[in-house]
Amino acid sequence: MSEILKDRAVVLRTYDYGETSLVVSFLTRSQGKIRLLAKGAKKDKSPFSGSLRTGSFGNIVFYFKQERDLHLLKEIENSDIFQNSIEDLERLCIFQAGLEVLDRSVRERDADERIFDLFESFIRLLPRIADPWALLFLLYARLLKLTGFYPATDRCAGCGADLASGFMAQPQAGRITCCACGADGALFVSEQSARFLSRLTGDHLNDIEELSISPEERKEIGRFLHFFFLYHIEGYRLPNALKILKEVD
Numbered sequence: 001m002s003e004i005l006k007d008r009a010v011v012l013r014t015y016d017y018g019e020t021s022l023v024v025s026f027l028t029r030s031q032g033k034i035r036l037l038a039k040g041a042k043k044d045k046s047p048f049s050g051s052l053r054t055g056s057f058g059n060i061v062f063y064f065k066q067e068r069d070l071h072l073l074k075e076i077e078n079s080d081i082f083q084n085s086i087e088d089l090e091r092l093c094i095f096q097a098g099l100e101v102l103d104r105s106v107r108e109r110d111a112d113e114r115i116f117d118l119f120e121s122f123i124r125l126l127p128r129i130a131d132p133w134a135l136l137f138l139l140y141a142r143l144l145k146l147t148g149f150y151p152a153t154d155r156c157a158g159c160g161a162d163l164a165s166g167f168m169a170q171p172q173a174g175r176i177t178c179c180a181c182g183a184d185g186a187l188f189v190s191e192q193s194a195r196f197l198s199r200l201t202g203d204h205l206n207d208i209e210e211l212s213i214s215p216e217e218r219k220e221i222g223r224f225l226h227f228f229f230l231y232h233i234e235g236y237r238l239p240n241a242l243k244i245l246k247e248v249d
């Protein structure tokens with residue numbers, strides 16, 4: 001027996017299926033990550049035509065069978081293709097990087113509406129935010145927080161000292177310390193970067209559109225978040241899109 005479900009969803013990836021169809025990996029708000037067959041999606045006159053680009057959001061209707069891992073897409077409504085509203089290469093790469101990071105952070109069928117809503121606001125803010133890197137870091141930091149891997153950064157894990165003036169991070173051990181307790185090879189996070197990180201992970205962030213980040217902080221925060229992902233999020237690697245950006249810089 002299959003049931004018909006409706007859900008809000010974003011396209012994570014698509015794969016060719018036969019001559020004319022696509023398998024689409026969606027992150028849905030209520031069912032988590034699922035794969036749907038979009039029959040005939042590659043035909044010119046398909047009703048899906050144009051709405052299954054990676055990163056597009058929409059309301060989907062699909063036939064769902066509990067015991068299957070491939071379901072059938074029936075309709076997609078009101079799809080928003082954000083990719084069309086992004087013009088510069090840097091934002092486009094950050095858009096792709098955000099998608100990759102999201103894809104690697106969520107497991108099949110493991111639904112978390114907070115993660116879905118976080119990603120939707122990331123995509124909506126991306127065309128108009130002052131500094132797209134600040135937004136990418138917001139996504140990284142909040143994904144770590146929602147998956148339970150974001151470390152406590154207020155007190156040293158060694159001596160309990162207050163860390164408002166910066167800290168040392170050992171991502172593999174998930175340990176944050178003061179400079180005196182830091183081990184060899186620990187990553188240094190300056191006072192400015194530490195303050196920025198605590199704003200990103202705080203409960204209220206009102207002026208997100210004006211957030212901006214200096215090149216120094218970008219390096220420190222980028223490295224800190226990247227290594228936490230590397231050691232704690234299975235399957236994570238540096239997004240390809242960020243490698244492209246490094247090459248053109």
Ligand SMILES: [Zn+2]
Nearest residue numbers: 156159178181
């Ligand atoms: Zn200490």
